[in-house]
Amino acid sequence: MVRGGAADAVSAMLTKIPLRTRLRVKTVTTDLSSAMMLIVRNCFPGASLVNDRFHVQQLISEVVDQLRIRHRWEVLDAENKAIKEHREKRKTAKTKEER
Secondary structure, three states: OOOOOOHHHHHHHHOOOOHHHHOOOOEEEEOOOHHHHHHHHHHOOOOEEEEOHHHHHHHHHHHHHHHHHHHHHHHHHHHHHHHHHHHHHHHHHHHHHHO
């Protein structure tokens, strides 16, 4: 383990492992940190990079939530517009009856 997450410190530690050994690494799982992805690409050139499931699901969940909220506001706006139009029609009809 390396204290902190500074790319230089992690890379310096990993490059102490002989290249021959690092080339045997097939896959590396990381979070969605671009710094960690860069470290993996530089230190384990033969490895496939895999983003961990938790962070991918979290990202998708956030996007779905944003879409849900936006859609809900659109529905509320349409509902409020319909109510306003209905009130205006009633008011116009009432005014015509009074004449």
